[in-house]
Amino acid sequence: SQQGEEDPQALSIQEGENATMNCSYKTSINNLQWYRQNSGRGLVHLILIRSNEREKHSGRLRVTLDTSKKSSSLLITASRAADTASYFCATDARAAGNKLTFGGGTRVLVKP
Amino acid sequence: DAGITQSPRHKVTETGTPVTLRCHQTENHRYMYWYRQDPGHGLRLIHYSYGVKDTDKGEVSDGYSVSRSKTEDFLLTLESATSSQTSVYFCAINPGTSGGNEQYFGPGTRLTVT
Numbered sequence: 001s002q003q004g005e006e007d008p009q010a011l012s013i014q015e016g017e018n019a020t021m022n023c024s025y026k027t028s029i030n031n032l033q034w035y036r037q038n039s040g041r042g043l044v045h046l047i048l049i050r051s052n053e054r055e056k057h058s059g060r061l062r063v064t065l066d067t068s069k070k071s072s073s074l075l076i077t078a079s080r081a082a083d084t085a086s087y088f089c090a091t092d093a094r095a096a097g098n099k100l101t102f103g104g105g106t107r108v109l110v111k112p
Numbered sequence: 113d114a115g116i117t118q119s120p121r122h123k124v125t126e127t128g129t130p131v132t133l134r135c136h137q138t139e140n141h142r143y144m145y146w147y148r149q150d151p152g153h154g155l156r157l158i159h160y161s162y163g164v165k166d167t168d169k170g171e172v173s174d175g176y177s178v179s180r181s182k183t184e185d186f187l188l189t190l191e192s193a194t195s196s197q198t199s200v201y202f203c204a205i206n207p208g209t210s211g212g213n214e215q216y217f218g219p220g221t222r223l224t225v226t
Contacts, residue, residue, distance in 0.1 A: 004154075030212070030213075031212045031213070033212070033213075033214065040220075041219065041220070042116075042202055042204075042217035042218055042219050042220055043155070043202070043204075043215075043217045044217070045214050045215065045216065048212045048214055050212065088154060088155070090155075090215075092212065092213045099145075099157055099160065099170065099213075100157075100213060100215060101157075101171075102147075102154040102155040102156075103154050104152060104153065104154040105154055
């Protein structure tokens with residue numbers, strides 16, 4: 001079963017708008033990560049947020065983590081056509097050792 | 113793709129035949145992983161390795177075996193391919209630099225079992 005579940009499954013926005021996607025998980029985590037996958041390519045690591053952090057920024061990306069609700073959000077600000085991709089959250093759970101568990105992903109389409 | 117290559121990149125094979133996929137890394141990282149990606153399931157861990165000859169099962173290991181005789185190579189074998197193993201297979205490494213299990217992925221192998 002998947003530890004992380006993304007919402008929405010798909011998102012379509014205009015260039016320049018912000019895109020927000022959410023991830024919920026079930027068990028205690030060491031950290032939560034977000035990855036991007038362009039069509040036909042491997043996943044690319046975007047950002048990692050540790051369980052004792054609440055917010056993290058990287059360029060146009062903003063990630064929040066609420067461990068009490070077991071949820072995280074990824075915000076992409078001022079989106080560009082090049083941001084069109086699938087985005088996955090992955091949890092590094094305390095009980096899982098050196099293994100990540102991925103959610104099903106959010107497909108983002110940024111229209112020019 | 114973080115110095116990770118996968119071969120072959122595409123393969124079509126028949127049900128019942130053995131198939132081996134290769135993952136090669138150039139940085140001698142200790143941890144390597146094999147995942148499969150299917151629509152609606154995200155990525156699911158098949159097997160992983162934490163050193164030469166040290167491997168362990170993941171979430172969906174049935175029907176798969178792995179070997180790691182050299183640090184740089186991690187092989188995934190389907191002993192007798194089935195149509196349910198049609199998927200895109202990704203290899204990943206964990207460089208261990210951040211302590212946070214960030215993983216870096218290869219380009220993937222698209223396998224079709226007919």
